[in-house]
Every structure is written in structure tokens, then in C-alpha cells.
Amino acid sequence: MADQAELIINGRHVRPRGGLRRHAEGPFVPLQHVAPRLGGGVASSDRGPVLTGQGRECPLAGTGFQEGDLYFAPLPLVARFFGAGCYWDQSSNTWVLGQENPLLRGKSILLDPGHGGQDAGVKGLYGCEEQLNMDLARRLQRLIELGGGLGLLTRLEGESCTTLKRIEATRSFQPLLLVSLHHNSSFDPGDNGTETLHNGRWPSLRLARCIHGELVAEISSYDRGVKESNRSLLRELEVPAAWVELGFLSNLQDEALALQASFRQRAAAAIYRGILAALS
Ligand SMILES: [Zn+2]
Numbered sequence: 001m002a003d004q005a006e007l008i009i010n011g012r013h014v015r016p017r018g019g020l021r022r023h024a025e026g027p028f029v030p031l032q033h034v035a036p037r038l039g040g041g042v043a044s045s046d047r048g049p050v051l052t053g054q055g056r057e058c059p060l061a062g063t064g065f066q067e068g069d070l071y072f073a074p075l076p077l078v079a080r081f082f083g084a085g086c087y088w089d090q091s092s093n094t095w096v097l098g099q100e101n102p103l104l105r106g107k108s109i110l111l112d113p114g115h116g117g118q119d120a121g122v123k124g125l126y127g128c129e130e131q132l133n134m135d136l137a138r139r140l141q142r143l144i145e146l147g148g149g150l151g152l153l154t155r156l157e158g159e160s161c162t163t164l165k166r167i168e169a170t171r172s173f174q175p176l177l178l179v180s181l182h183h184n185s186s187f188d189p190g191d192n193g194t195e196t197l198h199n200g201r202w203p204s205l206r207l208a209r210c211i212h213g214e215l216v217a218e219i220s221s222y223d224r225g226v227k228e229s230n231r232s233l234l235r236e237l238e239v240p241a242a243w244v245e246l247g248f249l250s251n252l253q254d255e256a257l258a259l260q261a262s263f264r265q266r267a268a269a270a271i272y273r274g275i276l277a278a279l280s
Contacts, residue, residue: 016030051078110175132259133181184245199230215270
């Protein structure tokens with residue numbers, strides 16, 4: 001049976017030819033399209049298809065099924081062979097696979113879900129910035145952890161956090177970089193789109209450009225650009241920092257997107273790729 005679930009591999013949305021298949025044991029994926037994304041491939045032998053990669057082989061006969069020229073194998077088996085972490089995000093119906101990335105291994109990334117507690121941030125008709133920012137941060141945190149990094153948060157759910165506390169958290173954690181996550185608002189309901197702010201210093205400008213480029217390409221939002229900002233959080237930080245304004249909760253279309261878990265999952269994956277690009 002075809003499975004409508006989405007698939008993210010190493011921070012990138014993948015739509016393999018043949019799609020996913022749902023079985024009682026979990027999803028099956030077409031190996032010819034999935035294995036290369038994980039650094040491997042599929043070979044054929046007398047005993048049937050063989051999964052190859054990292055100098056090892058895994059005979060697949062009996063584990064999956066052939067459909068046309070594609071061999072479908074259980075996702076958990078494929079993940080284990082390639083040393084990838086794997087989870088299912090129920091809210092966005094997405095399978096997320098991730099391998100350790102040398103750029104992230106053992107590194108701390110500080111994620112700053114904007115606002116919190118008494119400060120709910122901006123509100124739309126249905127959405128509230130504080131919760132959407134936190135949801136985005138949690139999705140990003142899981143991707144960073146699959147990549148072998150440590151995703152730290154400046155605050156927890158419902159907790160208030162002043163700018164000073166955010167700056168102090170950055171000084172005590174000494175992360176490689178910080179990403180602050182926000183949603184925008186305007187008196188003009190026609191204002192929409194994504195913008196990414198930085199403090200004007202090169203490492204932050206580069207981080208902001210990398211994240212912004214991946215984001216607008218992934219979510220196809222109106223590109224408001226990468227902008228220098230004098231916000232005290234950005235000004236005071238010594239580590240590279242970028243401030244993402246994902247969309248306008250005061251704009252009906254932007255808000256409708258922000259309320260979709262699959263949209264936030266895609267946005268988190270794009271920010272993750274932007275972080276990797278900035279570290280490379
Ligand atoms: Zn905000």
C-alpha cells in the first residue's frame with residue numbers, strides 16, 4: 001500500500017521514485033533511490049539484491065520485495081545498516097533519517113525560540129509566536145542531534161526568558177553558533193515573507209545568508225532578504241548568530257502555512273542545511 005508519509009534524509013526532503021510502501025512492520029523504501037542518499041548502493045547477486053556501503057554488504061533476500069526495477073526494504077533495516085538515526089514525526093507524517101555529520105560531531109548549537117512565558121510574541125488569528133517558535137526549535141534540535149551535534153535551547157516550553165538570560169546562556173554554553181527563531185507581524189496585512197537578520201559581522205552575515213538561502217528555496221516564501229539589525233541580542237553576542245523571521249502571522253497565507261506541521265518540518269530541515277553550509 002502506498003504510504004503518503006514524507007521522507008527527510010540528512011536534512012533534505014526526498015521524494016523517491018516509487019514512493020514509500022506501508023506494511024505492518026513499518027515503511028518500506030525503494031533502495032535504488034534511498035541508499036545513495038546514505039552513502040551506499042544496491043548490488044545484485046545470485047541470492048538477490050545486496051545493500052552495499054562503507055565497505056560492507058548486507059544480503060536483502062527475504063527482507064523486502066521487488067516491484068518493477070525497484071527493491072523495497074524496511075526503513076529501520078536500511079537506517080541501521082548505514083548507522084543513521086531514524087524517527088517518525090507524527091504531526092507532519094514524516095520519516096526523518098540522519099547520519100552523523102563530521103561538521104557537527106560533538107559541537108553545540110544554541111537554538112533560541114523567541115519570546116516565552118508571559119511574552120507570547122506576535123499573534124495571528126490562530127497562531128501564537130511563542131509556541132510556533134518553540135515547535136520549530138524542537139524540530140531543529142532533533143535534526144541537529146541526528147547529525148551528531150548537541151542542540152541546546154535558551155528556554156523550555158512556556159518559560160519566560162529575557163534578552164539578558166539569552167546572552168548569559170550563550171556565554172555559559174559557548175556554542176558554535178546561535179539561531180534565534182521568530183515570526184513576524186505588521187499593521188499591513190499584505191506584508192508577508194521571510195527575512196533573516198544578523199549583526200553585520202562577517203561570520204553572522206555568512207550564517208544568515210546560508211540559512212536564508214536554504215529557507216526561501218525550500219518554502220518558496222516571498223524573499224524579504226538578509227538584513228543587518230541592531231537588536232541587542234545580536235549586537236551583544238560574540239558567537240555567530242542569525243535571527244530568522246519565518247513569516248508574518250498578520251498575513252493570512254503566511255499564517256496558514258506556519259500552522260502546518262509539515263511546513264514547519266520543511267523549514268526546520270532548511271535551517272539545518274543552512275547551518276551545515278555555514279560550517280563547511
Ligand atoms: Zn519574535
